[in-house]
Amino acid sequence: MPLPMTLTEKILARAAGRDHVAPAQNVWVNVDVLMTHDVCGPGTIGIFKKRFGKDAKVWDKEKVVIIPDHYIFTKDVMANRNVDVLREFAKEQDLPYYYDVGGDRYKGVCHIALPEEGHTRPGEVLLGTDSHTCTAGAFGLFATGIGNTDAGFTMGTGKTWLKTPPTMRFVFHGEMPPYLMAKDLILAVIGDIGVDGATYRAMEFDGDGVFALNIEERMTLCNMAIEAGGKNGCIAPDKVTLDYVNARGVKTGSKPYTVFNADVGAQYIYEKVYDVTKLEPVIAKPHSPDNKAFVSELKGTKLDRAYIGSCTGGKLTDFRAAAGVLQGKSVKIDTFVVPATTEVARGLDTELINGISLRNIFLNAGAKIGDASCAACLGGPSDTFGRLNTPISCISTTNRNFPGRMGHKEARVYLASPLTVASSALTGMIEDPRNFLQ
């Protein structure tokens, strides 16, 4: 009888073809999905060709997913060239899952596009050349970011070599108050343990407070595991997960998958329990995601800009929340709205609050709406929508606020939930959403 294992250990044991793996054990694992994008894809392809030959074929074209998303709506020649490289490679390899720019196939931010297009299945190993690949752990799989060299190797072999991480467990109990979102929960965790508090550890989120969240909010929790240094974030699959996976899996042929849960008696290296009814809205001050404060402590801090977008805060749930605050009101500062994907962008037109589309609520409030992509989350070329080109103060639903992350090195970025960002946009100062919820 194998020793009890955590969710992450069970997924890695399956992928390694073993009955059991233990923390710190190095294993070769079979990879189920390899994702890359326009920033790292050309480098990955270059390494793949250098090591496996210029005529080499990827190990399994059904398992390689390429999603241009970062520097898309720009005149920057080098950025556009990166997308050309991806397009040529997808054509040469006859890849079925290449989501090209400029047509109906275009998706937008990879971490939201992956589940929408049916690439996230419980029990699998999903690697991506992007640190926020951990987002997909919300679907009960092992998902982590890797560098171009590792990705080039996986592209040729379908394998990677991993050290099994020990698991930290974060339990959320209680009914979420209407003024809190998953962003508040994960900012609280990162503030408590620090940006290196989970270095090379799995972060498993558990408890009735987590399982009451919809799938997009669970993605927000796992998305920011990397901001605490986590190797991966994960949540055990339940009916909410499987309903989503089964509906979207049709697009990739409804491939079989395995649902794993942690064993009774599994060993956790750390455990922390939160009562969500006692939390209040959280914010991360410049210039680190663990620079935690309660929104109420910073109330009145002057701002120049609000930004609602990215893989962390650019999903339909995020826009529903923000629009609920903004409806019938006007923003006082420049407010940028960027849907993560084209599907989310369509949702801005079909989702209504009091008979008005989310898009019209934002436009009527005076916000500007951009095209689906990473946009200013990573700064990008100087013509990027919403980029901080001057040393201003911005409140944002994104995930990182290191100097220069959203553009100018002296800009000050506050990270917060869509509810807090929308509330702050209304006065041009940091505001507690409890004062604006209708």
Ligand code: SF4
């Ligand atoms: S939205 Fe931001 S964090 Fe997410 S993949 Fe794009 S640049 Fe990275």
